[in-house]
Amino acid sequence: MGSYILKRLVSAIPVLLGITVIVFAIMALIPGDPATAILGSYATPENVEKLNRDLGLDKPAVQRYAIWLWNMVQGDFGRSFSLNRPVLDEVLDRFGATLVLAGTSFVLCSVVGVAAGVVSAARQYGAADRGITFAVLLGISIPSFFLGMMMILLFAVRLRWFPASGMWPIYGDRHLWVLLRHLTMPALALAVVATGVVARLARSAMLEVLRQDYIRTARAKGVPERGVIWRHALRAAMVSIIPVLGIQAGFVLSGAVYIEMVFQWPGVGRMLVDAILKRDILLVQGGVVFVAACYVLFNIVVDVAQSLLDPRIKT
C-alpha cells in the first residue's frame, strides 16, 4: 500500500510541473502586461519599461520561470502586486472561503438531491414525483448567477431577511451564526443546479434497482416499504449515484466563481478573475498551481480510498 501511495505521489510531480509550464506560458503570452494594467492611460513605453524593470519582468522568460519555480519549491509563491501581500497568504484565505461555500453546497445538493430522487422514484408518477420532476427541471434550467441576483432582490432588498453580500458582517463578532446568515443565499443558489442533476440521476438509479428481484423478495418477506426503499434499494443505487456526486463536487467548485462574483464572496474564483483582469501574474500563477495541486492531491486520496475499499483495484 505504501509503495502504491508513493508511486502515485511521484507520478503527480510531472503533472504539477506541466501545470506550472502551462500557466506560466499563458500568462507570458496573453496580450497586455502588468505594467500597462497598473499605469492605465499613463502607459508610455518609457514608463512601462521602467515599471517592468522594477517588477523584475525585464528578465528573459526562461529565467523568470526558473526563479518562480525555485522560490515556489521553497514555499515562497512571491508577492501579489495588485494586493501587495504574499500570494500564498491570499490564496489560503480565499481557498478557505471557497471551501466553505462549495462544501456547504455540496452537502446540500447531495442530501437534498438524493432524498428528492428517492422520494420521486418511490412515488413514481404520483403527485410528489410530478412536483419534484417539475422543480428539478426548473432548477437545472436556471443559471445560478441569475438565480443569485433574483434571490438578492427578493430576500435582501425586498424582505431584508438576509444580507445581500459578503461572508462576514462589517461590524460585530464573527461566529457561526452570522456566517450561516451570509452563507444561506449563495450556498442555495450554487446548490440548485447540482441538486437537480443529482435528483434526476438518483431517481433513475432507484427505479432501476426497484425493478430487481431481490426488492420483490424483500417486499414479499414483509419488510416495511420504508425499509425496502431506504435500506435495500438506496444502498444498491448509491453505487451509481456516488460517481455522479464526485462530478458534482467539481461542478460546484468551479460554479462557485459566478456565485462568488454575484455575492461578493471572498473566494479563490473571484480572486483569479480579478487577478487576470489586473494581469497580476504571480497571483494567477500561484492561485492556479495551488488549486491544481489540491485537485491532484484530492484525486490521489480518492484513488487510494477506492483501492482500500475495492480489492479489484490492484495496488
Added chain:
Amino acid sequence: MGVLTWTRRGVLATGTALALSLGLPAAAQTPPGVLIVGQIAEPKALDPAAVTAVNDFRILMNVYDGLVRYKSGTLEVEPALATSWEISEDGTEYAFALREDVSFHDGSPFDAEAVVFNFERMLNEDHPFHDTGPFPLAFFFSSVASVEAVDELTVKFTLSEPYAPFLSNLAYPTGLIVSPAAVEQYGADFARNPSGTGAFTFAEWRSNEAVVVEANPDYWDGAPALQAVVFRPITDANTRTAEMLAGGIDMMVEVPPVALSEFRGDSFRIFEQAGPHVWFLILNAKEGPFADKKVRQAANYAINKEALVNDVLEGTAEVAAGPTPPAFAWAYNEALEPYPYDPEKAKALLAEAGAEGAELTFFVTEGGSGMLDPIAMGTAIQADLNAVGFDTRIETYEWNTFLGEVNPGLEGKADMAEMAWMTNDPDTLPFLALRSEAWPDKGGFNSGYYSNPEVDELLEKARVATDQDERATLYKQMQEIVQEDAPWVFVANWKQNAVTSDRVEGFELQPSFFLLLDEVTKN
C-alpha cells in the same frame, strides 16, 4: 407510513424554523456615526506613492494630506500642509512654509525632513526605502531636480526646468505625505499599515472585506464628525446597487446609469459632478481618410453626441466641445460650442474631400478606467458614421490588450480608437497627447499623429508660464485651434455620480473625483 409522514412534517418544521431564525433578525441597520462606503474594488495599497487608481485615491485622500490641496468644489490649489509658498522668477524654485505642530498618526512630527524623505523615496533610486515601490506615477515629479530642508519648517524644491503643473501635481494623491517613521518601521508592508496626517486614522484592513479608518481627533483642520468610515469593495455593480437598496452600505460611487432610477425617492440622495474627464475618438491623421481635416470634421458632425450622452449614458455625461474639460474652469474656453449633429454637413464635407464610402477600422474596448459604456457607445458611433457614408468596421479588445494596441500608435492598424482621460491639470492631456513631440515613437500618447506647430508652441509656453492668467489665455487659444483641426472626435465629459442614504448629511462630490469625508455626518 405514519412515521414517514411525521418525519416529513418534522423536516419541514425544522427547515422552516431554521429559515425563520436565520432570516428573522432583519438585516441590521448600519450604526450611526459610522459611514459604510461601497467601493468598486479592493484597494491595491494604502501607500499614495504606489497607487494609480481613483478607487484607491478615495481612501487615501481621507488618511493623508498633501502640501497643497484643491479648494472644495474646484480644481484650484490652496494651502494644506504647506501654509504658503514662493516661486522664483524663473519658475524653477518653489519654497514652501510648512504648517506647525502637525503630527503623523503614529506620533512622529511632520517637518521639512519628512517632506524630503517622501520625495527622495519616490525619485531617488539610491534612497534606502526606494524599494518600497514601485512608484508608477513618480514621473509626475520628474522635473524635480532636488528637494532640500532649508530649516525645520521650510522645504525647497528645485526643478530642472519651469513646470507650471507642479503645484496641481502636488495636490494629486501621488503628492500625499506619508510618515517616514512608519515607512522605516514597516518597509514593504507600509502599504498595509499606513500612517499620514489626514482626518482619519487607519484602523484595519481585512482583505477582500473592508478597510476601516477612524476619526483623527487631533486633525489640524478640525476633527471629522464621523467616528469611522468603512470602505467595502463590491466589484459587481449589480450587487453594489442591491447592497445599497438593502441598506448594507450608506454610500456608493459609480452607480451604473441604468440603476440610477432605483434611487429616485426620499430615502436616497443622488449626487452628480462633472469632472476633469474627456471621452474622445483618436483619429489617425497620418494616413487613410482622416489625414484630411475635412473628413475629421465630417466625423465630428456625423456623430450624434446628444443621443450618446442622453440615451446610451442616461444623462451621466455632458457633450464635450473640445479637448479640455469644463471642470478646469479657469482654463476652459467658454466660447467653444460643440460640433452640432449635422449629417448633411458631414456628407457635404465628405463629398468635398472625395472620401464617400471611405472604409474605417475602429478600435473599441470592452471596458476600462473612465471608458463609460464603450461597446454601446462604439456601436452607436458606428451607426452614425455609416449613415453619412463611411464604411466602419469595429474591432473590439479587452482593456489591457486595447492599450497595448492603441498607445504605440494607430499607424497600419486603425483609423480611429476610443479613449478617455482623467487628469488633474489642463496641461497633462494635451501635452501628452496632442503635441508633435508626443508621437508614440517619442514616448507620448499622440496615437493619432496630430501635428500643428502652433499648438506645440502654445503648450510649451503654457507649461513654463507661472502666471495662471497667462496660462489660461494660452490654453484657450489651443482649444480653439484643436477644435478646428479636429484630431479627435470630442464626445463626452463624464459626470461622476454617487448615491447616499438619507441618513448621510454634508456630503459633496468633488470635481477632482476624490471622495472627501471629513465634513460628512451620519445619523
